[in-house]
Amino acid sequence: MRSRTLVTIGAVGAAAWSAPAAAPFVPALARALRVPTRHAGERGVALTFDDGPHVDGTPAVLAALDRAGATATFFLVGEQVERNPSLAAEVVAAGHEVGLHGFRHRMHILRTPRALVDDLERAIATIEDAAGVATAWYRPPFGVFSLASLDLVRSSGRRPILWSRWGRDWRTSATPESIAAEAATDLGGGDVVLLHDADHYSSPGSWRRTVAALPAVVESVAARGEPFVPLSQPT
Numbered sequence: 177m178r179s180r181t182l183v184t185i186g187a188v189g190a191a192a193w194s195a196p197a198a199a200p201f202v203p204a205l206a207r208a209l210r211v212p213t214r215h216a217g218e219r220g221v222a223l224t225f226d227d228g229p230h231v232d233g234t235p236a237v238l239a240a241l242d243r244a245g246a247t248a249t250f251f252l253v254g255e256q257v258e259r260n261p262s263l264a265a266e267v268v269a270a271g272h273e274v275g276l277h278g279f280r281h282r283m284h285i286l287r288t289p290r291a292l293v294d295d296l297e298r299a300i301a302t303i304e305d306a307a308g309v310a311t312a313w314y315r316p317p318f319g320v321f322s323l324a325s326l327d328l329v330r331s332s333g334r335r336p337i338l339w340s341r342w343g344r345d346w347r348t349s350a351t352p353e354s355i356a357a358e359a360a361t362d363l364g365g366g367d368v369v370l371l372h373d374a375d376h377y378s379s380p381g382s383w384r385r386t387v388a389a390l391p392a393v394v395e396s397v398a399a400r401g402e403p404f405v406p407l408s409q410p411t
Contacts, residue, residue, distance in 0.1 A: 206338060209326065212368075213338045219365040220405035221397050223248040224339065226277055226315065229256055229263035230374030233383030237373040238270050240387050244394040246404035248272050251315045254279030254295075254302040256376060261306035268307050273406035275313035276303060276334060281377050284316050284325040292325045296332060312408050313337050317377075319370075337407060339370035343393075345386045346378030352385050356392035363397055368407070 206213050215222045223241075228234045228250055241248055250267045252274055257264050267274055279299040284292060296314075304311055314334040316325060321336065329336050343359035344350055359369050371389075375382045397404065 214366040225373040227374040251275040251277035254299040264306035342370035348379040352388035355389035360396035
């Protein structure tokens with residue numbers, strides 16, 4: 177009986193630890209955990225890019241955004257910033273916002289509290305030093321928080337954020353057309369769109385398809401009369 181009770185307690189504890197993992201796919205859970213999937217403004221679409229910087233992908237996305245006159249938020253990975261620190265500064269110099277995406281791109285629910293602390297501290301130091309600005313937002317790798325990491329992020333003064341729409345652009349089967357269709361259909365004020373400017377953790381060359389999809393995404397948002405806004409500056 178004791179062993180069965182301990183197993184039950186352990187299962188309950190594990191479920192609680194990993195409960196936030198479903199938040200990207202269960203809006204009600206995200207709301208219960210107070211993890212926004214939309215930005216706070218009534219108007220504007222927030223384009224966000226994860227997994228960078230990338231030596232080819234990030235400049236290509238920056239150029240596409242410049243042509244469109246669009247502003248975005250880039251969630252950078254510390255280990256990638258260490259490899260290309262100047263790109264973090266280029267993102268900021270181009271007028272975009274920088275957020276944290278961790279130092280290592282690893283699932284939070286598989287990491288110890290100590291490892292989560294170390295990862296966050298290293299991400300803050302590396303990314304903010306290279307970008308030359310403070311960060312306000314944190315999106316976890318794979319969009320998956322644990323209870324410990326969610327509390328840790330908030331304790332650091334950063335705000336957790338997920339997304340309301342995504343292009344599924346990391347998949348091998350993704351095309352510019354499929355990315356635009358999934359990311360841009362019926363977009364409206366308050367939406368947060370998840371895309372990627374790097375292929376470090378996804379199918380090779382996936383960023384090229386994302387860049388090719390951006391004009392259609394921009395056109396779709398413009399047709400609805402919505403501006404593009406960074407997360408911290410909704411209109």
